[in-house]
Amino acid sequence: MTDTIEPPRARGSAWWTLTQEIADFLYREADLLDERKFRDWLDLLAEDIVYFMPIRRNVKFGQHAERENTRQGEGISWFDEDKWTLGKRVEQILTGVHYAEEPLSRTAHLVSNIRLLDVRPDPDHAAEVEVGCRFLIRQNRVEYETTTFVGRRRDRLRRVGDDWRITRREILLEQNILLAKNLSIFF
Amino acid sequence: MTSAPMSAGPASDGRSLREMIDLDRGTISRDIFVSPDLFRDELEKLFTRAWLFVGHESQIPNPGDFFVSRMGSESVILCRDQAGTVHVFLNSCRHRGMKVCRYEQGNTSLFVCPYHSWSYTTDGRLQGVPLFRVLYDGTLNRDEWSLIEVAKLARYKGTVWASWDPDAPEFLSYLGDAVDHLDEVLDCRDGRPGGSEVIGLHKWILPANWKFAAENFLGDTYHNPSHRSVDMIGIGPSAQRGAKGRRDNEYEGGQHVWVSFPAGHGVHSILSRPDPQYGGSYQHYPEVDAYFRHCFEARKRRLGIERARLLPFTGNIFPNASYHGRQPRGICVWHPHGPGETEAWRFFLVDADAPAAVKDVLRRFYMRYSGPAGMTEQDDMENWLYATAASQGPIARRHPFNYQQSMGAYRTNDPLPGDVSTQMTEQNARNYYRVYRAYLEGAPWQALLGRPSVDAAAE
Numbered sequence A: 001m002t003d004t005i006e007p008p009r010a011r012g013s014a015w016w017t018l019t020q021e022i023a024d025f026l027y028r029e030a031d032l033l034d035e036r037k038f039r040d041w042l043d044l045l046a047e048d049i050v051y052f053m054p055i056r057r058n059v060k061f062g063q064h065a066e067r068e069n070t071r072q073g074e075g076i077s078w079f080d081e082d083k084w085t086l087g088k089r090v091e092q093i094l095t096g097v098h099y100a101e102e103p104l105s106r107t108a109h110l111v112s113n114i115r116l117l118d119v120r121p122d123p124d125h126a127a128e129v130e131v132g133c134r135f136l137i138r139q140n141r142v143e144y145e146t147t148t149f150v151g152r153r154r155d156r157l158r159r160v161g162d163d164w165r166i167t168r169r170e171i172l173l174e175q176n177i178l179l180a181k182n183l184s185i186f187f
Numbered sequence B: 001m002t003s004a005p006m007s008a009g010p011a012s013d014g015r016s017l018r019e020m021i022d023l024d025r026g027t028i029s030r031d032i033f034v035s036p037d038l039f040r041d042e043l044e045k046l047f048t049r050a051w052l053f054v055g056h057e058s059q060i061p062n063p064g065d066f067f068v069s070r071m072g073s074e075s076v077i078l079c080r081d082q083a084g085t086v087h088v089f090l091n092s093c094r095h096r097g098m099k100v101c102r103y104e105q106g107n108t109s110l111f112v113c114p115y116h117s118w119s120y121t122t123d124g125r126l127q128g129v130p131l132f133r134v135l136y137d138g139t140l141n142r143d144e145w146s147l148i149e150v151a152k153l154a155r156y157k158g159t160v161w162a163s164w165d166p167d168a169p170e171f172l173s174y175l176g177d178a179v180d181h182l183d184e185v186l187d188c189r190d191g192r193p194g195g196s197e198v199i200g201l202h203k204w205i206l207p208a209n210w211k212f213a214a215e216n217f218l219g220d221t222y223h224n225p226s227h228r229s230v231d232m233i234g235i236g237p238s239a240q241r242g243a244k245g246r247r248d249n250e251y252e253g254g255q256h257v258w259v260s261f262p263a264g265h266g267v268h269s270i271l272s273r274p275d276p277q278y279g280g281s282y283q284h285y286p287e288v289d290a291y292f293r294h295c296f297e298a299r300k301r302r303l304g305i306e307r308a309r310l311l312p313f314t315g316n317i318f319p320n321a322s323y324h325g326r327q328p329r330g331i332c333v334w335h336p337h338g339p340g341e342t343e344a345w346r347f348f349l350v351d352a353d354a355p356a357a358v359k360d361v362l363r364r365f366y367m368r369y370s371g372p373a374g375m376t377e378q379d380d381m382e383n384w385l386y387a388t389a390a391s392q393g394p395i396a397r398r399h400p401f402n403y404q405q406s407m408g409a410y411r412t413n414d415p416l417p418g419d420v421s422t423q424m425t426e427q428n429a430r431n432y433y434r435v436y437r438a439y440l441e442g443a444p445w446q447a448l449l450g451r452p453s454v455d456a457a458a459e
């Protein structure tokens, strides 16, 4: 899938309408997470979702494409998982004794720089969309514990009826050594 | 805190180490976990002497391969030189101290310092000095300005360990009888010696004292309730089949043992019943289940039933190399950053020759179990953070921690070498802090190894 690089004027209005629709979907998702409606959030994920956050490494110039990020499907990443595992994470929080999220964190998911990177088959009949964005997530826990997560996300969405489901989420956190004690929130 | 004394740390109120670590009473001062003075003593007196875990040879298979690691608070380079010899160097240029390598891993023929371009070969020798003839000829003897190399290095079943102390005992003497337990982490699941590989690495920062983490692995089974959430929902390798708990129960009917060793190591292992049977695991993955069943039987044949009864759970090789033995399997090093901050590095292990499908199931389980994204260990981190934070204040520091669990309830060399408890115990921790105290007192190696005669005199 190649990213769109054509100048914006070359795109028709269907493209921009779709961009708005997808942005609204992503904002709605952020609301669900910040409102701690985790089960409702799970409903936005396709059954076959791949949820992936690589570990970023310090590599020599010229080796970034090849070696900077750990790869989906091999070795160890921060997350490389399916809906079952994400469901377990939600279930764990809902036990009320998952102490890393008990009491619950306060989060604010800011999503910006939303751009459609690919639309299939075309903007008027979009069935699958690849969308890039930036995120800035502020997590505050208990009293003083505050963590900021900043990075890029690349999502693949599939149309299901009038709505969308996330089939793939790649999360690039702009850190090498994780500067947070836990990744106990969703991205 | 100001004007920290460099001598073995009396606390700010003048208490001695013997008062702070009172093994007769079973109490340990919170200062041990929060004092900047004691932290500096740890770096000076403990991390400069003890054997430390550096890395794994699977990370540097070829000549010129390097992996940047840490020892104590300092960056080091684990490197296989062009002739194939393994070295560990301080990652700091001899000229003005610039880090000579800021890539995490790779292959090189030279480490070229970014600052003034001195360059070092992979065996540490200073090779290139710009304008040498004009500026240094007759003064600078290159042979004397190699990268600083560890005094002792040991390769053991794929793992690499090092010490800065030329007088340190050989690594196997340092390990003592803890070697039997570490072997169960490093050996193939079918009992062949060694054969593991690192499939990935976690590095993260946690705002807690490093010893909370080490102590957790050295035998704190008592903290099990903190993992109630994962046990309730089930995240183990058979969880998709409805199994609860955070791992498969491979130890059914076995005798749990908590063993401490004179040099400070502590382990929690299991002696399975006299006729060890494969309990069934990885129920959701028939191929993986079959593989582990095969390994279990092959291991019994290879090691003999008596030896095959020993299964590892967790442990800590003094001071800061902790392991998980089976589910999951890896070594985690707790690098000290400050009294209230630790940099954790976990090396995830599998048998190098395990089938791809097995490795895939294992890595997925490791990720959901371990580290900052791991459903189990997130709860550990929460505890270590707030335990450190709530021990800072002057009132808190007047009141020591309680280490009285199962005082005296152990037998020496029965049924295994070491001080063995068959009930949950803080004996491993008491023993750990006895050795820790000896390092901070600057004790000779005989005492650090806990050789009985010396130890009796010291007590």
Ligand code: FES
Pocket (backbone or CB within 6 Å): B093, B094, B095, B096, B097, B098, B113, B114, B115, B116, B117, B118
């Ligand atoms: S600091 Fe390395 S060459 Fe000067």
Ligand SMILES: [Fe+2]
Pocket (backbone or CB within 6 Å): B216, B223, B227, B376, B377, B380
């Ligand atoms: Fe734990």
